[in-house]
Amino acid sequence: EMIDGIRTFWITAQPGRHEFRPGQSTSTWGFDGSYGGPTVRAAVGERVAVEVTNDLDEATSAHWHGMHLPPDMDGGPHQMIEPGDTWRAEWLIDQAPCTLWYHPHPHGATERHVYRGLTGLFYLDPAPGSAEEAVHEQLPHTYGVDDIPVVIGDKSFSDGGELVIDDGGNEVGLLGDVVTVNGVVGPLLPVRTERVRLRLLNASTARTYSLGLPGRTVTLVATDGGLVREPVALEQVRLSPGERAEVVVQLEPGEEVMLHSFEPDLGNVVVPFAVGANDAFDVLRIVAGSELAPSEDVPGELTSFGLDAASATVRREFRLSDREINGAEMDMARIDETVEVGTTEIWTVINDDLSPHNFHVHDVQFEVLSVGGSPPPPELRGHKDTVYLEPGRAVELIMRFEDYADPQWPYMYHCHLLRHEDEGLMGQFVVV
Ligand code: C2O
Ligand code: CU
Incomplete structure (x- = not known):
């Protein structure tokens, strides 16, 4: 209203x-x-x-x-x-x-x-009349018809069917054995168009998924913070907690495909089964009608953006280990970093553990400059606010703090494996 x-x-x-x-x-x-x-x-x-x-x-x-x-x-x-x-x-x-x-x-x-x-x-x-609006309208964009929210959460249930809230001592937090989409177990998506756009959100508290359609690719069109520059065909999209991806799926009349979560590649984790690296799930059954309304082709170019690494004037390093960032647990009364408004910064974030973490920064969308010293894979070349951290690897992120200077109120950065965050893997920055 x-x-x-x-x-x-x-x-x-x-x-x-x-x-x-x-x-x-x-x-x-x-x-x-x-x-x-x-x-x-x-x-x-x-x-x-x-x-x-x-x-x-x-x-x-x-x-x-x-x-x-x-x-x-x-x-x-x-x-x-x-x-x-x-x-x-x-x-x-x-x-x-x-x-x-x-x-x-x-x-x-x-x-x-x-x-x-x-x-x-x-x-x-998109703003009415903007270039992004034209792209958005070429992509499937009718909510609930060919533009589908897919909020994924894993749960565990007691024998009596109650949600199990506390499952004790897992390294990453709560890993459920039942995957739900939009609050439904075993969901079915009937489709009546040739293409459908899935807005994937990993809303799980700890589990990382690797989503795809067995035997074919999906077309990645957007990451956490918006469209990617050009569509990318991917076999699997890895999403750690908090990450999003928009993918377009093409269907033939009458066919049925299963959006699946494959065993995720979590990097060099020391106990793969304990952190979900050996788990696979059926996530969403997609059933195409016998007649499909035509969909437009996905445009070959989607958007343009890019921060210039040479414009960054400040570098910071964040080492995540156990429940500490740079050797300190979260303290609501402590400001860890002070950023000057109007600056572009490069943050190097390192997972010093042999188990998964990820990293989320409030206020900004960043771009990934490198992963383990190499250029990022295509799925990490869009705007991001959350990024998976493989054990032992550094990611370099570039971001600009454009406005909203306020020495009073901090923003957060933290691991989005929520038990880690709760237990202290979080810090605070102010923009001044
Ligand atoms: Cu989605 Cu600081 O959180
Ligand atoms: Cu973590």
């Missing part, structure tokens, strides 16, 4: 009961429902406001993952919403059109809040 020129949304975090399988319900949490959340949409250039009410019996927050916005609107651990309260965030959509998401960020409890179901998508649509 538009109020005084501001596109305004109201969402409520609430407890409920949800059926992942028909006839079998479990207690869950959701935004405006028992599980998941509404897809929020706004266009680049619009002012938006979201009023978030907390009807849970504990404090939570609503963080706009991947959004460029002022730090006090970010919904991180410094913007907690007490039970019964409403928090209003308002900002201007000022970044490339893309698929973002929102989820709670209470320090020490994020894994549990996300796992119970507090997760929604936040689409940034």
